[in-house]
Amino acid sequence: AQKITQTQPGMFVQEKEAVTLDCTYDTSDPSYGLFWYKQPSSGEMIFLIYQGSYDQQNATEGRYSLNFQKARKSANLVISASQLGDSAMYFCAMRGLRMDSSYKLIFGSGTRLLVRP
Amino acid sequence: EAGVAQSPRYKIIEKRQSVAFWCNPISGHATLYWYQQILGQGPKLLIQFQNNGVVDDSQLPKDRFSAERLKGVDSTLKIQPAKLEDSAVYLCASSSEGYNEQFFGPGTRLTVL
Numbered sequence: 001a002q003k004i005t006q007t008q009p010g011m012f013v014q015e016k017e018a019v020t021l022d023c024t025y026d027t028s029d030p031s032y033g034l035f036w037y038k039q040p041s042s043g044e045m046i047f048l049i050y051q052g053s054y055d056q057q058n059a060t061e062g063r064y065s066l067n068f069q070k071a072r073k074s075a076n077l078v079i080s081a082s083q084l085g086d087s088a089m090y091f092c093a094m095r096g097l098r099m100d101s102s103y104k105l106i107f108g109s110g111t112r113l114l115v116r117p
Numbered sequence: 118e119a120g121v122a123q124s125p126r127y128k129i130i131e132k133r134q135s136v137a138f139w140c141n142p143i144s145g146h147a148t149l150y151w152y153q154q155i156l157g158q159g160p161k162l163l164i165q166f167q168n169n170g171v172v173d174d175s176q177l178p179k180d181r182f183s184a185e186r187l188k189g190v191d192s193t194l195k196i197q198p199a200k201l202e203d204s205a206v207y208l209c210a211s212s213s214e215g216y217n218e219q220f221f222g223p224g225t226r227l228t229v230l
Contacts, residue, residue, distance in 0.1 A: 045160070047219070091159050110159055
């Protein structure tokens with residue numbers, strides 16, 4: 001069974017500083033993908049970044065980077081130079097990559113980030 | 118490119134009533150997902166379609182929930198009869214193929230009184 005754990009219900013960060021949101025996972029799939037989504041108060045899930053289990057390098061997308069530590073089964077999201085617009089819920093998710101597996105995303109419980117001016 | 122459309126955005130009903138939600142995926146996307154997001158939790162997959170066929174409905178409460186995707190494009194999710202615990206946001210997502218990135222709609226917020 002697959003499971004995602006996000007242990008930080010809420011986080012504060014000062015504007016322009018960096019923040020790390022924690023995510024650990026558990027899976028028996030040999031190949032899997034890890035995702036981070038942002039959910040503002042409007043409710044829409046916005047894709048931020050993706051890391052494949054077979055990728056050697058950590059993924060980066062602009063101010064977002066994923067600190068992937070396979071042996072520790074962690075996939076933390078790092079947001080650099082926080083902006084007020086980063087205030088939102090953040091969800092870590094995973095799914096299997098085998099062609100015969102369901103492609104459903106398994107989500108964690110989320111972390112609410114509040115950026116202080 | 119237009120995103121995933123959902124309607125209505127909000128719905129309030131009394132328990133034991135019926136309700137239906139509509140989703141229009143991104144044009145050309147073969148895979149469509151319905152997720153349920155209860156307050157304070159992450160989304161949970163209810164059902165996944167590949168074109169007009171069901172791929173995964175293992176977590177769909179089939180005694181009260183039903184979904185269809187006629188012609189492999191639009192989809193409707195129905196709850197009949199609704200229970201208090203069905204209060205949640207219902208998110209629709211689509212992807213060009215099952216293994217590609219999923220794009221989410223704005224969701225329908227359901228309140229059951």
